Amino acid sequence: MALYIPILMERTVMSTPKGFRLGAHICHVIRQLPVTAMILAMATLISTVFFHFSNNVINISLIFIVAIVFIARATNCYTVGILASLYGVFWVNFAYTFPYMTLDFTLSGYPITFIGMALISTLVSSMTIHEAKQNQLLQEKDHMLMEAEKETMRANLLRAISHDLRTPLTTILGTSSTLMEHGENLSCAERRKMAQNIYSDADWLLHMVENLLSITRIQDERGVAHVKKSEEPVEEVVSEAVQRFRRRFPDALVTVTVPEEFIVIPMDATLIEQVINNLLENAYYHAGSDLPIELSVTLNGPDAAFTVKDHGKGIDPQLLGTMFEGGTLKRGTGTDAHKGMGIGLSICRTIVAAHNGQISAGNHENGAEFTFILPDWRKDYGA
Structure with missing residues (x-):
């Protein structure tokens, strides 16, 4: 039985x-x-x-x-x-x-x-x-x-987030612990320097959270990217992005070149400003140069190309193929080396792709350059 x-x-x-x-x-x-x-x-x-x-x-x-x-x-x-x-x-x-x-x-x-x-x-x-x-x-x-590609991108993004969050949070915890335990033994200048470091790291973390929140503006619950476009003047979008960047980095030098024509492009202005700001921040952190960062807009047929160029160490050729996949980018050393821009670059690609555009990275003779292209620009004759 x-x-x-x-x-x-x-x-x-x-x-x-x-x-x-x-x-x-x-x-x-x-x-x-x-x-x-x-x-x-x-x-x-x-x-x-x-x-x-x-x-x-x-x-x-x-x-x-x-x-x-x-x-x-x-x-x-x-x-x-x-x-x-x-x-x-x-x-x-x-x-x-x-x-x-x-x-x-x-x-x-x-x-x-x-x-x-x-x-x-x-x-x-x-x-x-x-x-x-x-x-x-x-x-x-x-x-x-x-779906497999989406899962891979999510995994890469999570790895980049965990890496980029850990180091500045550890720095904030260590510095604040030193201030609480030994603050009375430190000079006023030392305490101010530590407070400034805490503020800098916290500000960078806030900026990264803003990057992540921007994804919610362009992806629904199924992960499909879509944006609400309106015709925006290129000059105003670039100006707003540069002003926003200079508020965070007052000592940064940026030169801007835009077409003489009054050009409008269908876009989500807030998201494109985020892309420009991310690329400027990437150049500021990783170039390792005191020369100005160059931001230019050029017209090529029906496309408008936005280029951010620095005069620094350039990009490791081995990283060029994977820079926009959410990994951590390290081009420099020193106190800001932990601020990898893998998350920011991945979000830049997502935003540009949602606008039916393209983004690329490369090296020129004296540094690195990032270019993203938006289609369907036109002159605003009513301006």
């Missing part, structure tokens, strides 16, 4: 999925019957009208074969396709061949004709359904690849 029970349980487990699949298939066939009946009714009506003008069974057979193709595309079900093929064969024999209103496959040539019609109809139906299933599988595969 102890040996018999596992065998019985195994048989029960094995038989249940088959019965479930059969029941699901029958339900699927039943759901497709109304569409099938409607298409066959239309084919029957057209064939009847055609039969009154031309007593040609071959042409009528072609009408039903075309109907079977439509059924196969609409239902994506082999069983329904076979049933429709059989209906076409029997109905053509019954209604449109002599003797009329009688099933008779015995007359000379009838067996070959109707067997051929049945084979052609079934083959066409099977091929059409197979193609539809293959297309569906390809779409599902593409969807799975997109």
